Amino acid sequence: MPTPKKGPRLASSPAHERLMLANMATSLFQNGRITTTLPKAKRLRPLAERLITFAKRGDLHSRRRVMRVIRNKSVVHMLFTQIAEMMEQREGGYTRITKIASRHGDNAQMAVIELVTEPLSAKKATVAEAEAATKVAAEKEAEAPVAEATEAPVEAAAEAPAEETAEKAE
Incomplete structure (x- = not known):
């Protein structure tokens, strides 16, 4: 063998x-x-x-x-x-x-x-919870600039026709 x-x-x-x-x-x-x-x-x-x-x-x-x-x-x-x-x-x-x-x-x-x-230690559970919260906050921050960038051109476009109508009225 x-x-x-x-x-x-x-x-x-x-x-x-x-x-x-x-x-x-x-x-x-x-x-x-x-x-x-x-x-x-x-x-x-x-x-x-x-x-x-x-x-x-x-x-x-x-x-x-x-x-x-x-x-x-x-x-x-x-x-x-x-x-x-x-x-x-x-x-x-x-x-x-x-x-x-x-x-x-x-x-x-x-x-x-x-x-x-024994259940997992409270320290490990707290660390995991904090990491998850940090990850969620980072994702929200990443989404916020994208939302602001999409809103800014819309506001600028809305202001331009208002100025043109004011000039025509004069």
Whole structure:
């Protein structure tokens, strides 16, 4: 068997690794957090975040793509209704990996991978709101000179016939 390009596999074969990651993702979405080894947590993070992104889309195609990985329909339903709703404001970073003490038996590095359930910080929300307000103000300023330029010739044209009629009256 040729060696994989991305480094050694977590398990004996690619199929076993895929199944193992699918089971860990199912447990993560069911429980909100799982304890596993650090390499497994690092391999699980991109898969879990991709599944949450699909859940945020919410269409039928996304649901079917998630069902390829997670075979439990109740977990998929919970992912699309509850977890996707919690992550609606986030643009990424749905999971957090925290290192914990090594495992006693074989001294393996352990980690907790969990879903980030806290809302976005108020500071980031304020900054985003201020940027949006600045953008709207800049657009209004860009429109104002255009409106003034179109009104000026109309006023000048209106004044010219009035002067001509005044001259004719004299």
